[in-house]
Amino acid sequence: MTTTTEIKMCVEDLNVYYGSFHAIKDASLQVPENGVMALIGPSGCGKSTFIRALNRMHDLVPDVTVQGRVTLDGEDIYAKDVDPVTIRHRIGMVFQRPNPFPKSIFENVAYGPRIHGVRSRKRLLEIAERSLRHAALWDEVKDRLDKSALELSGGQQQRLCIARVLAVEPEVILMDEPASALDPIATSKIEDLIGDLKKDYTVVIVTHSMQQAARISDNTAFFLMGELIEIGPTRDIFFKPQDKRTEDYITGRYG
Amino acid sequence: MATANLAARRRTVNNVMTGVLWAAALSIIVLLAFFVGYILYLGAPVISWHFLTAPPSELAAGGGIGPEIFNSFYILILTLIFTTPIATAGGIYLQEYARPGIFTSAVQFCAESLATIPSIVMGLFGLLVFVTLLHWHFTALGGALTLTILNLPALMRVTQEALQTVPSTFREGSMALGATKWQTIRRVVLPSAIAPLTTGIVLIAGRIFGETAALIFTAGVSVSAGRSAYDFGLFHQAETLSVHLWYVHSEGLVPDAAQVGNGSALVLLVMVLIFNIGARLLGYALHKRLTGK
């Protein structure tokens, strides 16, 4: 059985500059709904730069220029009358280093719903439990929701950060090397989790590890020195790459 | 619908608060500009060569502030002569040599505490030691020594912070060439730290120049009568300009106290501006010369 996949996000001719440094050059791609898209490429090729352009995180830093079109359900997120805050509500992000707030575990998960207007404590507890379960963290923390989130291990913190994003029910989840600071066991937990997430969400994930990309993603995009070299179904990218440079990278000829 | 309302509300709150914070910050600038303008407006008519050089008068109108200006500089220079060597040595020791331990943290703690002691309390301490105990009475030296104690911690901090700006690779590079620790500090670390150090010292000098509370009961509230206006006597009374401003208002008997006050306030303010701008220019020039840019 085949389902026609809807396009969730569409990037056209994206250019990003840090000051005068051209970090992303004319990248265009489409992110299908309810799938996992992996962004791979050597260090410094612009993966983080690209993914941060997808929910306007660059707005927070001075001296960054973003040009081109990025649409979410057909609507340009960089259009003048669009509020980046609403965009980030719909497109959540998980970062490379776990960054829980210096608050309790519960407060971390409740933070998102709270800022979006949920007041009732009962409702917040429901949301927190659901998100923590979804992030496969509930059993480990259910007895210490009021403890500081900073007491958790790195892997637990990262799953907490994922739960924190799930709690605001975004449509797209961006992840920038979410497992790179974690050990193999924690990594595999996160990978399982991502496989689970694509039922309800669209996921874009940056990863350093090609095995990881192969394991979890449906589509893969390969970047090199700010350019999008090749994009396609993960299997194709790995087994029959069209571009010589992709092949060289997959077979380990770049660092 | 509800969520749209909510989003709009959040946006409004955000915009309002952003506006409030902008207003708060701009009001600081406006406040400063207003202060400067107002003091200029009050003081400018008073300023004349006579006012800046003549001795003050006790009873009649028409006194100047010449000796006070001189004393301010005199005490400032004395204080710097005492503080700079001790503070830089202490700062270098703490930053480059001291290992974390009870002694180091005790020194740090003392420095921090010393820095929070109100200057009037320090003034009373100076009064006890220099005026009463040593029987010097009110003297320029006693004032300068009191200011030395008062400003040591700040100067030590400045030294430490200046040294912290030097990247550790500089030190390692020099040590790797076989230089001793002291040679490294003298030839590599200090020259690279000199720009922020100078800026810091000049800024503190500005503060010493305006210090008042610690001087009233140590250097006194009058200039030695009968002596020349420019009196280098270490053991003579030496009322500074800022003390004079306080004195004409609080205890002075001259009929033109308001004018003298306005003029003194203006001179003090101008000096503060000169010290601040000078500190930046000097630091900038040194930085440029040393980095060769």
Added chain:
Amino acid sequence: MAALMLYLAYMGLQLFFIDHVNPLVFLFSPNFSPDAHHPGALVFILGSVFVTLFALCVGGPFGVGVGVFLSQIAPPKLATLMKPAIEILVGIPSVVYGWLGLTLLAPLIRHSTGSLTGFGLLTAGIVLSIMILPTVISLSEDALRAVHISMKEGSMALGATRWQTIWSVMLPAARSGLTVAVILGIARAIGEALAVQMVIGNSAVLPKGLLAPTAALTTEIVTDMGSAQEGTVLYHSLFSMAFLLLLIAMALILGVRLAVRRSS
């Protein structure tokens, strides 16, 4: 340092050991009559507390607000421009602040409220609020800048507005640094002598309102030290006040230490 502490303690305690004044009288009696062997310093203690509280309530939020602005909102150019301005505010001598209060604020308050002199708690409080601003601003700016950018990004990536991020994440995360900023602001306010002395009115009575003249520990020392004869009860009680100020300063420093330790 230790010598200083001990010497001031020795001088400060003479009132109780040599003059045999009851410490409770010193601390809690509003009647300051050293000649009658009854040097109650309550007026001055309360005066110090009131003006400091006032400065804290006005200058504290204002200063933290500007610190937030400089660290989170200001375009970098404007932030670098404002730094020297704030340093100049630090550098302005306290007598000049006092003089401004005297020639500008007091007449203003006199005209707008009908108070007789324009001197009193309110005037002193406003002058102090302005004087503690630079301390509070630059320390709270530093505290907020020390919060890692990932905190801000984490919050913004959940769809929080900038203000929500500041209020619910940045300020709590910078709490210990902000506490230090406020404590050092208090230290500056309670120890300030001349600027306050020039505008508080200097009368040793409990103030009946914000507009009434009163006195503070520091101002009383400045006012009467010049005429106090060595060895008298007045002389000793002034030193007791200085010692009290010293103790307060030490307490504040301990507070700073606690705040810093709690965060690490």
